[in-house]
Amino acid sequence: MQDSNPIQVTTSIVTVERIKPEDHTCVLALQPHSHQLSYVASNAASLEEANENPACTSFVIRAHGEPVGFAMHALDEDDGNYWVYRLMIDARFQGMGYGRAALSRIIQKLAELPDCSCIVLGVKPENERARRLYENAGFQITGDGLGEHMLAPRENASNWPDP
Ligand SMILES: CC(C)(COP(=O)(O)OP(=O)(O)OC[C@H]1O[C@@H](n2cnc3c(N)ncnc32)[C@H](O)[C@@H]1OP(=O)(O)O)[C@@H](O)C(=O)NCCC(=O)NCCS
Numbered sequence: 001m002q003d004s005n006p007i008q009v010t011t012s013i014v015t016v017e018r019i020k021p022e023d024h025t026c027v028l029a030l031q032p033h034s035h036q037l038s039y040v041a042s043n044a045a046s047l048e049e050a051n052e053n054p055a056c057t058s059f060v061i062r063a064h065g066e067p068v069g070f071a072m073h074a075l076d077e078d079d080g081n082y083w084v085y086r087l088m089i090d091a092r093f094q095g096m097g098y099g100r101a102a103l104s105r106i107i108q109k110l111a112e113l114p115d116c117s118c119i120v121l122g123v124k125p126e127n128e129r130a131r132r133l134y135e136n137a138g139f140q141i142t143g144d145g146l147g148e149h150m151l152a153p154r155e156n157a158s159n160w161p162d163p
């Protein structure tokens with residue numbers, strides 16, 4: 001991790017915007033490190049899923065206007081929970097606080113939805129970087145499922161620093 005304190009990477013330099021068709025090319029070019037490929041679906045697969053499933057909403061993450069990552073949230077109609085379904089920062093831009101700022105933005109977006117009582121996500125136990133990020137955001141391990149599901153009560157969104 002770099003020396004910069006992610007809290008000082010204000011969320012105002014990081015934007016999380018709904019993906020437009022013209023963003024697809026740049027999002028498809030974003031990739032995590034090779035050792036992280038098993039942690040997250042490819043952006044190509046995620047865009048395809050978003051295209052087929054109206055419950056998915058996908059976003060391009062930009063820092064200083066430059067595309068640096070991809071995120072997607074989805075409403076699980078079975079349990080009524082909102083999932084942070086994808087979050088990735090391109091390998092070149094990791095460790096700069098962008099993932100944290102983007103997660104903050106996503107939580108804020110979800111917390112504004114009247115039917116969002118909690119936010120859920122899944123993370124592989126060996127994905128320490130992501131686990132630490134989520135734990136610092138108030139997510140707690142539930143330990144069920146194939147990976148480890150983590151769950152954050154809606155009120156935890158207010159713990160995040162203002163953008
Ligand atoms: C997980 C991911 C989104 C984090 O984004 P990032 O921009 O690299 O993370 P940030 O710089 O914002 O740091 C966020 C937190 O991650 C952790 N972190 C960052 N760099 C780290 C490193 N080199 N080693 C361990 N933990 C690290 C820290 O907890 C950090 O917060 P802190 O400094 O307040 O403790 C990014 O690493 C990624 O895309 N990984 C591959 C895909 C993936 O695993 N997605 C999640 C699937 S569940």
